[in-house]
Amino acid sequence: MRLTRQTNYAMRILMYCAANNERLSRIPEIATAYSVSELFLFKILQPLVENGLVETVRGRNGGVRLGRAAESISLFDVVRVTEESFAMAECFENDAAECPLVDSCALNSALREALNAFFAVLARYTIADLVAARPNVRNLLGIDMLMERRAPAA
Numbered sequence: 001m002r003l004t005r006q007t008n009y010a011m012r013i014l015m016y017c018a019a020n021n022e023r024l025s026r027i028p029e030i031a032t033a034y035s036v037s038e039l040f041l042f043k044i045l046q047p048l049v050e051n052g053l054v055e056t057v058r059g060r061n062g063g064v065r066l067g068r069a070a071e072s073i074s075l076f077d078v079v080r081v082t083e084e085s086f087a088m089a090e091c092f093e094n095d096a097a098e099c100p101l102v103d104s105c106a107l108n109s110a111l112r113e114a115l116n117a118f119f120a121v122l123a124r125y126t127i128a129d130l131v132a133a134r135p136n137v138r139n140l141l142g143i144d145m146l147m148e149r150r151a152p153a154a
Contacts, residue, residue: 007082009036010044014053014127018070019137033141039101044082049082056144070128076119078127086115 008154027045031038048054052067066073099105131137132138138144 002084003079006044007039007079009034010048010078010082011075011127011130013041013048014066014070015075015130015137016141016143017054017066018066018127018131019141020143021066021070024057024061024062024065029146033143044142047081048078051077053077053081057081068129070131071119071126073127074123074128075125076122079119079122118144 011028012034017025027038027041031041045054045056049056049067053073054060054064055067058063058065134140
């Protein structure tokens with residue numbers, strides 16, 4: 001199974017927000033950090049906001065932040081709201097009635113078991129786990145440099 005680009009960047013948005021948890025994150029900053037268009041990120045934000053994974057704050061000093069603690073957002077949560085289909089084969093789809101084995105196929109059963117195992121592993125990992133795995137993630141994403149630029153001169 002291959003996750004879509006949308007899911008990949010949804011996880012990246014959440015990781016950025018988790019690494020930058022002391023302030024609001026701005027879409028232009030996230031887009032720069034990942035070298036992707038702002039428009040693409042805005043499109044990805046919609047399902048994240050609708051499902052409470054991200055909150056938006058409007059206004060001049062607005063931005064985005066996690067909708068709940070990074071420790072409570074599993075990778076499965078993200079995949080579930082960003083992927084359209086989990087059909088690993090035609091027989092997973094609604095119009096599979098063409099196959100005479102659809103109701104008693106061992107392949108279908110094996111693929112469902114594999115998909116459930118995939119989901120179980122994703123459910124074990126959180127956004128916090130991903131950020132904690134790389135202690136220098138703030139530096140890699142340019143967050144520390146942004147903070148230094150915004151800090152008032154002493």
